[in-house]
Amino acid sequence: MNEQYKEPESIKIVQKDLKEASDQSAVGEITERESVLIENTNQVPGISSTVDHDSFEGKVLNDRYRILSLIGKGATSTVYKAADSKTNQTVAVKILHSHLASDPTIMRRFEQEAKTARLLKHPNILPVRGFEKMRSGVPFLVMDLAEGTSLQDAINAAGWIPLERSIAIFVQVCAALNAAHEKGIVHRDLKPSNIMLINSEDGTLLVKVLDFGVAKILPTTGDTVLKLTQTGEMLGSILYMSPEQCLDKELDGRSDCYSLGCVMYETLTGKPPHCARTAFETMNKHMSEMPVRLDRVRPEISWTPGLQYVVFKALAKDPNQRYQKIEQLQNDLQNLLTKAPSILRQPSSTVAVTTSVDNTTLWKKLTDSEAVFYMLWMLFFILVALFIALHGSH
Missing domain, CATH: 3.30.200.20 (Phosphorylase Kinase; domain 1)
Incomplete structure (x- = not known):
């Protein structure tokens, strides 16, 4: 068989x-x-x-x-x-x-x-x-040749990255993504292993974003999208995929914003925001659940309310509730480094500091085609599980 x-x-x-x-x-x-x-x-x-x-x-x-x-x-x-x-x-x-x-x-x-x-x-x-x-x-x-260490290796070695150094890393990643987005390029595969940390001779930190192999070049007026994917094929790493990427929808820079939100969460806590037993369950969490608050994952850290707001705004399920431009995220992170009062105060916005989203709300927002796609994914993994169960017993 x-x-x-x-x-x-x-x-x-x-x-x-x-x-x-x-x-x-x-x-x-x-x-x-x-x-x-x-x-x-x-x-x-x-x-x-x-x-x-x-x-x-x-x-x-x-x-x-x-x-x-x-x-x-x-x-x-x-x-x-x-x-x-x-x-x-x-x-x-x-x-x-x-x-x-x-x-x-x-x-x-x-x-x-x-x-x-x-x-x-x-x-x-x-x-x-x-x-x-x-x-x-x-x-x-x-x-x-950029001799340094990946952010993933740094997280694995230390458990998590201290707040000030983390924010300094995020600011430079934003600068790289902003440059790409201005050229109409969406990375689509941002993750800690694609971020290189280089300590220069003068002790300053230089961050490099790597691997634009699955990047998407967005069209300008009169152009067509450079598309190297086939129908039903999604590119990206499951732990860092935006909800719209999980649904195989058209992506723009706001998808990179979500992926960076996942990277920020993991850098600060040592844990990805969503990681389940299977790939499908992980994707489902991206689409239907908000991660645990930062201060609950690491209660021993004195968290700046503004930082928690920035991370969860980037992780909003609805792209319209995220930062619309990476430059906006970069500015808020830069303000955190300089301790600007406007971002340090606890925001009144309800975006994202909740722990879950009602699944029925999610389904109401899905179009018929998206719902069918979602159900086909569910059916596929059920069939695979049945196949393993039946043949594993022989």
């Missing part, structure tokens, strides 16, 4: 959450909070845990890039430190796994990461120098 199983396009969302902590710097260890997703995914037929075993260490790519050492390996690509003989500089080379090079959609996304990054010239966005292919046809990206 397994041979007849055809993998639904939508299940690729689960595969993406099995990526390494970071393509750019992490070695690829799976965090404890992701182990539940992995445990459940390994039971679903049709999902492969195949890892590419190609090793390029010591080799020279295109007579120019000598591979020096491994930086990190993930489900789709491997990142190496390399010496560029033309510029005499050390760079990072991100190589797509060879067994994926025949997939035209993955190839286009890989190339899009380079094209998108070249549109973005900003100190808080990691530059991509170019897109090349080996003689074998396997593509690779050449990037600036």
Whole structure:
């Protein structure tokens, strides 16, 4: 029966959450909070845990890039430190796994990461120098080498990040996203492992946002959307997906705002706002529940009321209740750093500091097509559970 199983396009969302902590710097260890997703995914037929075993260490790519050492390996690509003989500089080379090079959609996304990054010239966005292919046809990206640690690794090591440092990180992430949004680019996959922390020689913190591989370029007048997804296929990491992303709706910059809200919550508490036993349950929480208040997750911390307001405003279920521009969020965070009275006081707004949302309210807001999509997801996971139960007993 397994041979007849055809993998639904939508299940690729689960595969993406099995990526390494970071393509750019992490070695690829799976965090404890992701182990539940992995445990459940390994039971679903049709999902492969195949890892590419190609090793390029010591080799020279295109007579120019000598591979020096491994930086990190993930489900789709491997990142190496390399010496560029033309510029005499050390760079990072991100190589797509060879067994994926025949997939035209993955190839286009890989190339899009380079094209998108070249549109973005900003100190808080990691530059991509170019897109090349080996003689074998396997593509690779050449990037600036940013030696630091991912925000995910920093959270895992410390448990959580102190308030002032956290806000300083968030401000720079906002600056990067704002630059992208001004170019009509939505990241769609913002998460702690895509945020690099670099301590400069003078001790200042520099933050870089990485991995625009699934970014979406929004249309200007007369243009069409650059779309690399198929119907029913959602891109992004489940722990950080906006409600509208879970529903496979059209996205704009406010979706990135929600994802950043998830990142802020996890950075400040050490826990993602929503993490359930299965991918579907996690998505359901994004759509129907508000996370626990920050001061209840970590009551030992003296929380600034304004900070809690900022985080939960970013996490509003309705995009119209979030910050409409990332710049607005950045300004409020900057005000927190300078202790502006206007943001430090407890807001009267009822946005988001509640602990739950009535599911019936959510369903009333869904269109017929959204409700059908939601129910199909529910039916799919029920069928998978039945399949596992029936065949696991034999």
